[in-house]
Amino acid sequence: MEHLMKPAPIKARFITPGVIVLIVLAVNALVFLTIRFLFGLGTVTNLDNQFPWGIWIAIDVATGVALAAGGFTSAALAHIIHKEEYEAVIRPALLTAMLGYTFVAFGVFIDLGRYYFIWHPIFMWNGSSPLFEVGICVMIYATVLYVEFLPIVTERFIGNVRLKGLFSKLNGVIDSILRFLDRGLNKTMFIFIIAGVVLSSLHQSSLGTLMVIAGPKMHPLWQTPVLPLLFLMSAIAVGFPMIIFESTLASRSLKLKPEMKILSGLGRMIGPMLGIYLAFKLGDIAIRGTYIYLTEVSTVSIMFLIEIVIGVIIPLRMFFSEKVVNSQLWLFVAASLVVFGVFLNRVNTFLVAYNPPHAMKTYFPSVGEISVTLGCIALLVLLYRACVFIFPIISLPDTKLLPKTKYTVSGGKS
Amino acid sequence: MIDQNRRSFLKSLGLIGITAAGLPSASVKAQSQIKLSEDRMGVLVDTTVCIGCRNCEWACKKAHGLEAGVVNDYEDRSVFKSKRRPDHSALTIVNEYQNPKNSLVPADVKFQCMHCDQPGCVSACIVAAITKHENGAVTWDGDKCIGCRYCMVACPFQIPAFEYNKAIQPEIMKCDFCFERISEGKLPACVEICPTETLTYGKRKDLIEIAKERIRRKPDRYVNHIFGEKEVGGTSWLYLAGQEFSNFDFPKLGEDTAPGVSESIQHGIFAYFIPPIALYALLGGVMWINKNKNKSERE
Numbered sequence: 031m032e033h034l035m036k037p038a039p040i041k042a043r044f045i046t047p048g049v050i051v052l053i054v055l056a057v058n059a060l061v062f063l064t065i066r067f068l069f070g071l072g073t074v075t076n077l078d079n080q081f082p083w084g085i086w087i088a089i090d091v092a093t094g095v096a097l098a099a100g101g102f103t104s105a106a107l108a109h110i111i112h113k114e115e116y117e118a119v120i121r122p123a124l125l126t127a128m129l130g131y132t133f134v135a136f137g138v139f140i141d142l143g144r145y146y147f148i149w150h151p152i153f154m155w156n157g158s159s160p161l162f163e164v165g166i167c168v169m170i171y172a173t174v175l176y177v178e179f180l181p182i183v184t185e186r187f188i189g190n191v192r193l194k195g196l197f198s199k200l201n202g203v204i205d206s207i208l209r210f211l212d213r214g215l216n217k218t219m220f221i222f223i224i225a226g227v228v229l230s231s232l233h234q235s236s237l238g239t240l241m242v243i244a245g246p247k248m249h250p251l252w253q254t255p256v257l258p259l260l261f262l263m264s265a266i267a268v269g270f271p272m273i274i275f276e277s278t279l280a281s282r283s284l285k286l287k288p289e290m291k292i293l294s295g296l297g298r299m300i301g302p303m304l305g306i307y308l309a310f311k312l313g314d315i316a317i318r319g320t321y322i323y324l325t326e327v328s329t330v331s332i333m334f335l336i337e338i339v340i341g342v343i344i345p346l347r348m349f350f351s352e353k354v355v356n357s358q359l360w361l362f363v364a365a366s367l368v369v370f371g372v373f374l375n376r377v378n379t380f381l382v383a384y385n386p387p388h389a390m391k392t393y394f395p396s397v398g399e400i401s402v403t404l405g406c407i408a409l410l411v412l413l414y415r416a417c418v419f420i421f422p423i424i425s426l427p428d429t430k431l432l433p434k435t436k437y438t439v440s441g442g443k444s
Numbered sequence: 445m446i447d448q449n450r451r452s453f454l455k456s457l458g459l460i461g462i463t464a465a466g467l468p469s470a471s472v473k474a475q476s477q478i479k480l481s482e483d484r485m486g487v488l489v490d491t492t493v494c495i496g497c498r499n500c501e502w503a504c505k506k507a508h509g510l511e512a513g514v515v516n517d518y519e520d521r522s523v524f525k526s527k528r529r530p531d532h533s534a535l536t537i538v539n540e541y542q543n544p545k546n547s548l549v550p551a552d553v554k555f556q557c558m559h560c561d562q563p564g565c566v567s568a569c570i571v572a573a574i575t576k577h578e579n580g581a582v583t584w585d586g587d588k589c590i591g592c593r594y595c596m597v598a599c600p601f602q603i604p605a606f607e608y609n610k611a612i613q614p615e616i617m618k619c620d621f622c623f624e625r626i627s628e629g630k631l632p633a634c635v636e637i638c639p640t641e642t643l644t645y646g647k648r649k650d651l652i653e654i655a656k657e658r659i660r661r662k663p664d665r666y667v668n669h670i671f672g673e674k675e676v677g678g679t680s681w682l683y684l685a686g687q688e689f690s691n692f693d694f695p696k697l698g699e700d701t702a703p704g705v706s707e708s709i710q711h712g713i714f715a716y717f718i719p720p721i722a723l724y725a726l727l728g729g730v731m732w733i734n735k736n737k738n739k740s741e742r743e
Contacts, residue, residue, distance in 0.1 A: 070607070070610050072608030072609040079605045080602060110734070111734055112737075143590070143591020144589060145590075147589070154573070156571060156572035157714070158707045160568075160709075160710055161568065161570040161592065161594045162570045162571075165570055220728075232720060235713070239706055240594075241597070242709065243564050243597070243702060243706040244598065245705075246696070247597075258713075386602045387602050388602055
């Protein structure tokens, strides 16, 4: 099968109505960001001394990191477990992770009161701070992701550097740099791949440790010493659903046939991972006895139940059904539920569970905060689209090797 | 093969799982993270003596270069209608509460940073911009701070305040125990101005003795509880009260330090970098075995 598939740049119209909507969302975010940088965080956000962290941390950063987990889980599957048949999802997942982490860094940048000191943690260390570890790991991991992406750049441009005018003299130089990089990376890539998985395991879990220090300020349903373990397990569990989610959306938007064989294969592996996560999550509330909070009807108990039932239990059951795994639509629905579940878990952990001692009002994100978050997601999707148009990322049937009759016969129904 | 996949994931999970399982015993060890001086200073706040003159608020602002106004304006008692919290414009505030024993004499309570012995903010700060000093003060270093506000998430008393309406160099604002003044041997500004001796500045260990003595002499006047003696592992500021501290909006806190659990996890995962390196080696091994297996299958 893999002989028939080959990553290639997409050739289609870049601008579509959907793309215009995304551009509008991105520009809207830019307006609010300008105000934020001119007049301070208070003018755009609903943050205050009781609620120092809002959706820019809970969604842009915490959820962003979790949903970029497709990068390290697919790398582990294809390169470390060495299941080569999944090669085709590596590049899209890598691109998502690379762009995801870029936007995580951007999310941190805009949320920092003194954004121009974002480099401080490189030199000013605090080993007991989980945030320090997250910061350093994310920094290194983002670099590793860019290194892992380099071979795609060299593949695209070796023998293909055609700068115009004044820069044309540089063509030869750039080409030899690319060739040099390609040779070096070929031999050393395994170091980066393993490092990527280790770094991911570390900071995915430490992201959970972040909220442990909030102690009794956090609702007991979420406040637990195994929070880092739960964060790591949910990140691993959401890796493949995220790949299914995005590649289904991408193939719809780019009018390609989704690789159901690969996606179903991924789908079959999600069940056990989600099951382990659920077991730990339920075990945690059972051992600490916090399930008693579920007997009363309140915002927290409802949010917790939505997170567990809709975000974990229902998709868990779905992924164990062959009918779901083999259906493009149902596989997408199940994957979306897991993505939603992890998203809600991060929002719950960072915002819903957080209840400071002297709060006069509860936090709800402002129009500005929501606009910026939406704009960041829109920009990320736009960049993803641009990248798959420029670089060989999405695997397409190789026309030279493809027997002509194969797909024309199967036609409408798959 | 899928089994192998799961197993390797589980192993990496196990590493962290073991760390998490060892928490209760480890958390005790982590509490000795910051070495404390026996002679560290503190302030005893006797809320039964305070008359709510708010001169301390004025003196504090004066001492920290904040807009203070005229001291006479602080006689206005209408501010007590609502409960205030320290923020970027006032590092300490006094709130007034009902006194169930005598409704004519309300209870006035001063709030500010408690200067914990094992502060959550110090442990949390990403760039180590917050320091617990030998004399007990917990201070913030503006040259390091990046404005991430994690200290505010970590503080069990929700004390650090942030200048949300400043685009450049916003500061984390909180009581600094008049660090410069006490380093020169002076009294903290609030203690110096207090006309009723509500505030007593001294060595923390002596203050605990004084507090115990006051409770022993007048058991009717005080509840038998020195707030800050044991809470979150002890705080430099200590409180006496005539009623339960929860009536004064003090958060209910245990004796475990704020950073205890989080630091145990953190130091567990990074114990001499062994777990990350072990995970790296494990994954490398799995990668190598699977690569060779694939090769031999093909042959």
